[in-house]
Amino acid sequence: MQSRDLLNKLISFPTISRDSNLELIDFIDAYLKDFGFKTNLIFNAEKTKANLYAVIGPNDKPGVMLSGHTDVVPVQGQKWTSDPFVMREEDGNLYGRGSCDMKGFIASVLAVVRSIDASKLATPLHLAFSYDEEIGCIGVRRLIDTLRPLIIKPKFCIVGEPTMMQPVIAHKGKTAARVHCYGVEGHSSLAPQAVNAIYLATELIHKIRSTQQSLADSGAHDHHYDVTHTTLHVGTISGGVALNIVPAYCTFDFEIRNLPADDPLEIIKQLQQACCDITEPYKAKHPDVAMEIEVTNEYPALNTAAESDIVTFIQQLTGANTLGQVPGKIAFGTEGGLFNRELGVQTIVYGPGSITQAHKPDEYLAVDQLDRCDYFLAKLIIALYQPNSGL
Secondary structure, rough: OHHHHHHHHHHHOOOOOOOOOHHHHHHHHHHHHOOOOOOEEOOOOOOOEEEEEEEEEEOOOEEEEEEEOEEEOOOOOOOOOOOOOEEEOOOOEEOOOHHHHHHHHHHHEEEEEEEEHHHOOOOOOOEEEEEOOOOOOOOHHHHHHHHOOOOOOOOOEEEEEOOOOOEOOOEEEEEEEEEEEEEEEEEEHHHHOOOHHHHHHHHHHHHHHHHHHHHHHHHHOOOOOOOOEEEEEEEEEEEEOOOOOOOOEEEEEEEEEEEOOOOOHHHHHHHHHHHHHHHHHHHHOOOOOOOEEEEEEEOOOOEEEOOHHHHHHHHHHHOOOOHHHHOOOEEEOOHHHHHHHHHHEEEEOOOOOOOOOOOOOEEEEEHHHHHHHHHHHHHHHHHHHHOOOOO
């Protein structure tokens, strides 16, 4: 099967993050076993989803890992012009949910696998296909737990997120948090005798906004990013039960998108101190007044050095002389930061398609991007056959 045929098949599996990905994983598992390759499935606790990990070639030395997530975002509420789970080719584009983000890369990987003679590989090829990336890089953590105790791990990792086949060495990290605000309920006619939990929330939101402004004005900046500084953002808020009741509880969610130079935990500590400062005036009369920050998810930034071995290796494969010719840093996050932080694997992001097409109705991958990925992976396999490939 060619990469286009494989993409058609992968799109047909509606692997929205809230649903199972097992049909797609079973297809890939059977496909790889048809070529004699061994696989390892790492399931979630409910056995409804799985990561797939495979090593092709020698298992006594580090190799190159190709990483992709199998889940996609929902299509509900979007106006598609055709069935999002049936690939449609038109005007040089391949339409379908996940075509760009990121089943196109996985299809290209599976297509090149069929040409591999494992007995000739001097350096192994690792495949890592995960679940639940779209909701916070959840599933890959179980795969990482499986790899962590191994004596021999991959040396390099290529995360195939859409970068228009340009090597990307860095991206921002993300920390998601929920704030719980506990006030004192009362009748609204006696509002001054109660403690309004929504007011507590707004005071912290004001602090979040002032922290954001401080980061924009005097924090770290990196002009290789579209947004050059670390950002804070409040996304949802909920509180109160009736207009004539002073609310005793309010909650809101916020996120931090941090540059590699900034530590999101330090920002969280500053906000926790703000919670104490906000509630302290109420404590003498209302000791139960409180505010708590709960970190609900996080993944780290990626910050691979431009002079690292993996950058040199990719430049040699692609013929690029310098990353200065390409957009080397991206705002959106990937699993790459986790591979680097948890396993010490040198990582870049490099895949077909544009992130501007991802998550939208009529998501598409340009045919020429898929062809370029096929060509790159074919060159990668040739390099892995060579004893002196730079690995």
